[in-house]
Each structure stands twice: as C-alpha cells, then as structure tokens.
Amino acid sequence: MKRAYNFNAGPSALPLAVLERAQKELLNFQQTGMSIMELSHRSKEYDAVHERAETLLRKLMNIPDTHDVLFLQGGASLQFSMVPMNLLKEGEVGNYVLTDSWSDKAMKEAKKVGATHVAASSKEEQYTYIPTNIELSERAAYLHITSNNTIAGTQWREFPNVAVDLIADMSSDILSRNIDVSRFALIYAGAQKNLGPSGVTVVIIRKDLLAKGDDHLPTMLNYRTYSESRSLYNTPPTFAIYMLSLVLEWVEEQxxxxxxxxxxxxxxxxxxxxxxxxxxxxxxxxxxxxxxxxxxxxxxxxxxxxxxxxxxxxxxxxxxxxxxxxxxxxxxxxxxxxxxxxxxxxxxxxxxxxxxxx
CATH class of the missing domain: 3.90.1150.10 (Aspartate Aminotransferase, domain 1)
Known part of the structure; x- marks a missing residue:
C-alpha cells in the first residue's frame, strides 16, 4: 500500500515507525496475550506505559518539578471550561487574546463561568497576525493565549511577558519547538496533532494552582482529582496514552x-x-x-x-x-x-x- 501524504489539520499524520510498532504489538502486548486495549488500567504492564509517557514528556519538554503532568479526555474544548472553572474566582477576570475562532470559543466558555476581558485581538484583520499590544484588565486572574492557530496559520514567535498567570492552548504546536515551561501557569493540548491520536489531552499545570479548584466542582472537572490519582481516578484513554508514549520515544530518537x-x-x-x-x-x-x-x-x-x-x-x-x-x-x-x-x-x-x- 502506498501511504498518502497527509496534511490534515487533525487528527493528523503519525510517524510511520510508531504505527508499525503499534501494529506489531497490537495483539500481544509484552507477552500478556492481550492487546494494550484489553489490559486493565490497574495492571503493572499498563502502569509502566503510563509512567513512561509522563517521564518522557517531562524529559523532552524539560518540565520542572513545580508542574504536574495530567492526562485527561475531552480535548482542548473541555479545557475551555475547566480552566475558568478551576482558576477564575469571583471578583477576578479571565483575560484572553483572540487570534482565531478557537481562542474566541475559549473565551465564550469562560463567560459562562465568570467575568472576561479581551486583552488583545486580531479579529478586525481576519486573524492574520499575532497582536502584541496586550492590555490586561483590573483583577486579572490569568492571560489565556492560543500558541498556534490552525485556521489562520499564525503562531506566537515570542510569548508575552505579563504579571499574571500565563495559560496556553498548545494543541497544535506542543513539542514542535523548545519552550520554557516554567513561564506558564498551565499548558493544555489535545494530542491529535503532534502528540499522538485523538482521545487524550495533556495538561501541564503549576502545582500551586491545584488548590484553587473548589470542592464544589464536579469531581471529573477538578484538576486536583487527576493530580491526586496520577490521572487514574477512572479508566483513562489507555490506547491513546500508549500511542503518546510511542510518539514521545520517536521524538527522542529523532x-x-x-x-x-x-x-x-x-x-x-x-x-x-x-x-x-x-x-x-x-x-x-x-x-x-x-x-x-x-x-x-x-x-x-x-x-x-x-x-x-x-x-x-x-x-x-x-x-x-x-x-x-x-x-x-x-x-x-x-x-x-x-x-x-x-x-x-x-x-x-x-x-x-x-x-x-x-
């Protein structure tokens, strides 16, 4: 079979070597007699995969000990809601830079939770550029950006220096370039572009922010739930995390x-x-x-x-x-x-x- 040249925006191309290895291991993962998709998420075989994925991501991105790595579901779209639900308190304002429809959607979800403010926008010019004239509101809780914009084809070359927590949707350029993770309070990314197949969402969150999630939040919408359980509170997307670990190994090999x-x-x-x-x-x-x-x-x-x-x-x-x-x-x-x-x-x-x- 001749493989296509895949330029899809997401789900998108996966490394051939990763697909071939997954194919080889599909029916009998590490001599268990079962597929990785059949293994219990409490088994030692899967636990090693889970740990490997986090360890490799920490190594490749140089994630400091001040930050937790979480594996969630729901894609970036669920993070549009989880970010303000966990981090936007009464009397505070979520600040957003609008650079395409995804950042616009993120702010629309935040509006359902609390007050928001457009700190900068390129909407008036069809999102053709990254705005740099950022104006924070009073009582700003955080500044949210979308690091790469799949629809408009724009990307932050330099991240803003602001006096509030910086949050980034990095779904479409995570692991594509070196970044200083310590500059960010929270990074989230759907896996289906650079990290693996659809189904798993990576969240990198500064640990001190975990306390901001109120106990009244639904259990599955509280970042603390995932931190305290190593993202194993319920059944995680085991196959997607397995594929993520293989992609990370491939990046290391490159x-x-x-x-x-x-x-x-x-x-x-x-x-x-x-x-x-x-x-x-x-x-x-x-x-x-x-x-x-x-x-x-x-x-x-x-x-x-x-x-x-x-x-x-x-x-x-x-x-x-x-x-x-x-x-x-x-x-x-x-x-x-x-x-x-x-x-x-x-x-x-x-x-x-x-x-x-x-």
Missing part, C-alpha cells in the same frame, strides 16, 4: 525537540518560499512576521482554481489541503510527523500546477 524544531523550520521555509516566489499566484493568509511553522495557509486567484488545485492534489496523494471554511483557500498542516519528502512533493506539485495554468 534527536529531541531541538532537532524536531530545526526540521519544522526547514519544512515551513520551503513552503513559504514557494508561496512568496509565485508572483502572487499563491498568497499567504498570515502576515509574514506571524506565520506558523505548523499550518501554512494560502489562497489561489479564485475559487475555481482552488477546487481544481485540491482535486488534482488529491489525485497525487496529497490529502487534507482544503482550508478551513472560515478562511477558504488551502492549508498544509506540517506537524512533526509530516516529513520533508511530503513537503517537497507538495512544493513540486504547487510549482507545476502554477506553470500549467499559465
């Missing part, structure tokens, strides 16, 4: 996050070069200083050409290139598991397509 970051920059560079040198045929949606290394968004001269481009790309095995409906055009999501070969094939197709039109 040379760690530093090596991954270098490759990601090189992949993004050849795609943006193709766009910039196309004499206006391809136009990037994001302003150059805010361009994402994970999601390359661009448009063609008209809708007819866009449809033709996407149809011919699919015939060539280039999958998942349609842009989000709110932006249109095209989007190439080039997460960690998308290799340079896939990007080079896409660039060659883009150049050939443009030349054939003229």
């Amino acid at each position: 040379g760690g996050v530093q090596a991954i970051e270098k490759k990601n920059a090189e992949k993004a560079a050849i795609l943006y070069r193709c766009i910039d040198e196309s004499e206006g045929f391809y136009k990037g949606h994001a302003k150059k200083e805010s361009r994402s290394h994970m999601n390359v968004t661009f448009t063609l001269p008209n809708e007819e050409l866009t449809k033709k481009f996407l149809a011919e790309a699919k015939e060539k095995g280039l999958i998942g290139l349609a842009g989000h409906r709110s932006v249109g055009g095209c989007r190439a999501s080039i997460y960690n598991a998308v290799d340079m070969e896939a990007c080079e094939v896409l660039v060659q197709f883009m150049e050939t397509f443009r030349k054939n039109i003229f």
Whole structure:
C-alpha cells in the first residue's frame, strides 16, 4: 500500500515507525496475550506505559518539578471550561487574546463561568497576525493565549511577558519547538496533532494552582482529582496514552525537540518560499512576521482554481489541503510527523500546477 501524504489539520499524520510498532504489538502486548486495549488500567504492564509517557514528556519538554503532568479526555474544548472553572474566582477576570475562532470559543466558555476581558485581538484583520499590544484588565486572574492557530496559520514567535498567570492552548504546536515551561501557569493540548491520536489531552499545570479548584466542582472537572490519582481516578484513554508514549520515544530518537524544531523550520521555509516566489499566484493568509511553522495557509486567484488545485492534489496523494471554511483557500498542516519528502512533493506539485495554468 502506498501511504498518502497527509496534511490534515487533525487528527493528523503519525510517524510511520510508531504505527508499525503499534501494529506489531497490537495483539500481544509484552507477552500478556492481550492487546494494550484489553489490559486493565490497574495492571503493572499498563502502569509502566503510563509512567513512561509522563517521564518522557517531562524529559523532552524539560518540565520542572513545580508542574504536574495530567492526562485527561475531552480535548482542548473541555479545557475551555475547566480552566475558568478551576482558576477564575469571583471578583477576578479571565483575560484572553483572540487570534482565531478557537481562542474566541475559549473565551465564550469562560463567560459562562465568570467575568472576561479581551486583552488583545486580531479579529478586525481576519486573524492574520499575532497582536502584541496586550492590555490586561483590573483583577486579572490569568492571560489565556492560543500558541498556534490552525485556521489562520499564525503562531506566537515570542510569548508575552505579563504579571499574571500565563495559560496556553498548545494543541497544535506542543513539542514542535523548545519552550520554557516554567513561564506558564498551565499548558493544555489535545494530542491529535503532534502528540499522538485523538482521545487524550495533556495538561501541564503549576502545582500551586491545584488548590484553587473548589470542592464544589464536579469531581471529573477538578484538576486536583487527576493530580491526586496520577490521572487514574477512572479508566483513562489507555490506547491513546500508549500511542503518546510511542510518539514521545520517536521524538527522542529523532534527536529531541531541538532537532524536531530545526526540521519544522526547514519544512515551513520551503513552503513559504514557494508561496512568496509565485508572483502572487499563491498568497499567504498570515502576515509574514506571524506565520506558523505548523499550518501554512494560502489562497489561489479564485475559487475555481482552488477546487481544481485540491482535486488534482488529491489525485497525487496529497490529502487534507482544503482550508478551513472560515478562511477558504488551502492549508498544509506540517506537524512533526509530516516529513520533508511530503513537503517537497507538495512544493513540486504547487510549482507545476502554477506553470500549467499559465
């Protein structure tokens, strides 16, 4: 079978080596006579997987002892609610930077819990850039950002320095570049882009914040529940965590996050070069200083050409290139598991397509 060149925004590409290992171990995990999906989450075999996932993530991201690592479900969308439920107290204000519809949705959920404030926004220019003119409200509880914006194709190159707790939705660029975790009070990320398959959500939370979760919160919506039980209060998404551990091992084998970051920059560079040198045929949606290394968004001269481009790309095995409906055009999501070969094939197709039109 010839594998597709997968540019889907999520669920997205997984490393072939990871899929092959999972396939090999699927029916008989570590001579248990059972699949990892059949093992009790209380078994010593699964417990080793669970521990391995946390240990590797701590190592690769250099997560300090001041922070807990939690494995939850519900995706980033549930975190939109859990963050304010646990961290936004009466009389405080949740501050949000709006950089695409996901950050907008995060704030809408927070409004159901308490007071919110737009600290900065690029909405008036179709989210084409990362705003830096941050204005915090009085009694700010935290500042929430979305580190990478899958729809608009923008990314924070430098994180804001603020005098309140910094919270980040890193669903689409976690583990793609080196970051200083100690600068963040809380980081959350759905796994289905860089960490593994859909089904598990990683939360990295500063331990002192765990006390803020009131006892009146539903048990499964309190971060303290997961911290006190090592994320084993109930049955966790065992297969997704197993796959996460395999992806983390793969990242380590590639040379760690530093090596991954270098490759990601090189992949993004050849795609943006193709766009910039196309004499206006391809136009990037994001302003150059805010361009994402994970999601390359661009448009063609008209809708007819866009449809033709996407149809011919699919015939060539280039999958998942349609842009989000709110932006249109095209989007190439080039997460960690998308290799340079896939990007080079896409660039060659883009150049050939443009030349054939003229």
